[in-house]
Amino acid sequence: MTNRIGILLIVAALAVLTGCAGGGHGRDINDPSNSLVFGFVDMADAPTKVSGAQIMQVAPPTDKPYWGTDVKDGLFYTYYLPPGSYRLASLHGSSFLRGEYQYNFPRQGGGETTVRIDKPGIYFLGAYKYKTVKTGFFEQAKFGIERVPAPGEAELLQRLLDSDAELKGSVWADKIRERIARLKKR
Amino acid sequence: MRRALHGAALVLALASCAPAPRAPLSSLNDLGRDEVMLVGRVDLVPPLQEHEQKIRGVVVGDFKNRIFLLADEKPRPLPEEPRLADYAGRIEAPLGSTFFVRSQGAPFYVLGGVLFIEIGGGGQQRVYFPGGYHVALKPGDRAVYIGTLRYYRDEFFEIRRVAVADEYGEANVEFSRKFGGGQVLRKALMTRTKPPAAR
Numbered sequence: 001m002t003n004r005i006g007i008l009l010i011v012a013a014l015a016v017l018t019g020c021a022g023g024g025h026g027r028d029i030n031d032p033s034n035s036l037v038f039g040f041v042d043m044a045d046a047p048t049k050v051s052g053a054q055i056m057q058v059a060p061p062t063d064k065p066y067w068g069t070d071v072k073d074g075l076f077y078t079y080y081l082p083p084g085s086y087r088l089a090s091l092h093g094s095s096f097l098r099g100e101y102q103y104n105f106p107r108q109g110g111g112e113t114t115v116r117i118d119k120p121g122i123y124f125l126g127a128y129k130y131k132t133v134k135t136g137f138f139e140q141a142k143f144g145i146e147r148v149p150a151p152g153e154a155e156l157l158q159r160l161l162d163s164d165a166e167l168k169g170s171v172w173a174d175k176i177r178e179r180i181a182r183l184k185k186r
Numbered sequence: 187m188r189r190a191l192h193g194a195a196l197v198l199a200l201a202s203c204a205p206a207p208r209a210p211l212s213s214l215n216d217l218g219r220d221e222v223m224l225v226g227r228v229d230l231v232p233p234l235q236e237h238e239q240k241i242r243g244v245v246v247g248d249f250k251n252r253i254f255l256l257a258d259e260k261p262r263p264l265p266e267e268p269r270l271a272d273y274a275g276r277i278e279a280p281l282g283s284t285f286f287v288r289s290q291g292a293p294f295y296v297l298g299g300v301l302f303i304e305i306g307g308g309g310q311q312r313v314y315f316p317g318g319y320h321v322a323l324k325p326g327d328r329a330v331y332i333g334t335l336r337y338y339r340d341e342f343f344e345i346r347r348v349a350v351a352d353e354y355g356e357a358n359v360e361f362s363r364k365f366g367g368g369q370v371l372r373k374a375l376m377t378r379t380k381p382p383a384a385r
Binding site for chain 2: 059060
């Protein structure tokens with residue numbers, strides 16, 4: 001079952017690079033109103049790996065709705081999000097042979113790849129696998145993502161702790177360890 | 187790249203070579219013998235905010251704050267992405283305002299709605315609305331009020347509820363102001379043919 005169908009675009013490098021870094025809109029990593037939002041996508045069947053993801057703030061309104069994320073081996077995350085409603089808007093990546101790709105998710109709906117943050121915390125958008133969607137020759141190229149059980153939330157949080165030195169030296173380290181401990185008790 | 191251009195091509199096609207919509211009308215005298223004026227309205231709750239719709243670049247046609255109601259003489263499900271032909275006879279309804287459009291005098295069905303919320307800038311995003319409403323026109327009708335189709339949505343554009351509201355009083359006042367007090371506006375609210383399917 002494919003959870004979400006999106007539109008695949010081959011784009012110019014400049015457009016892809018715009019806003020794709022894991023910036024926090026000038027927020028401090030230790031700001032107590034921050035939330036950590038993260039997810040994972042297995043791009044083994046995609047034209048490219050994923051090198052960036054954008055999360056769109058749909059509420060409250062803002063002039064800068066797009067939040068970049070850091071990406072490590074399919075794990076995308078940001079730890080700067082203030083309370084609000086967000087959706088996974090796009091992924092992007094490039095390969096030497098195939099060029100720059102942008103994987104756009106539809107603005108409508110989104111289910112598990114959306115999050116309403118009422119209070120600061122850790123929010124997992126899920127782990128997914130990229131699926132190719134067949135379309136006709138003259139149709140817009142599409143892709144899908146399918147929810148997969150692994151890697152799980154605890155495993156991904158541990159990867160975060162192990163791979164991001166800035167995060168490990170911040171208030172997030174203890175919060176993540178607590179979260180992992182709770183998840184392991186389940 | 188051909189595929190990347192497809193979305194933009196649909197917008198261009200809608201503006202240039204798409205089948206005609208049910209056209210706005212400024213005088214009842216312009217109606218043909220077998221035609222009728224449809225009066226109605228579409229509301230989005232909460233309303234579409236300016237920042238939620240991005241129409242960029244040179245775009246022919248009016249997409250701003252406008253929902254396209256797709257219609258057909260027979261009830262049928264729309265494809266996941268409506269084809270160009272599905273836009274034939276659409277009602278281009280300004281959200282939150284009364285529309286007055288020319289239509290053939292035969293009953294028809296509202297199949298669903300499409301709102302373009304992003305055009306240009308390398309992408310296109312559409313939001314789809316459920317349909318399944320019957321408009322019961324009768325021979326001899328000249329002007330018919332079909333109601334306010336009210337879509338309740340969340341911030342992710344999930345449609346949570348749909349209702350047809352009777353705002354005949356307000357619509358009739360506006361109708362009389364525009365077209366003269368001697369004209370009769372018959373009320374025939376859209377009726378649901380089946381529960382709106384979630385998209």
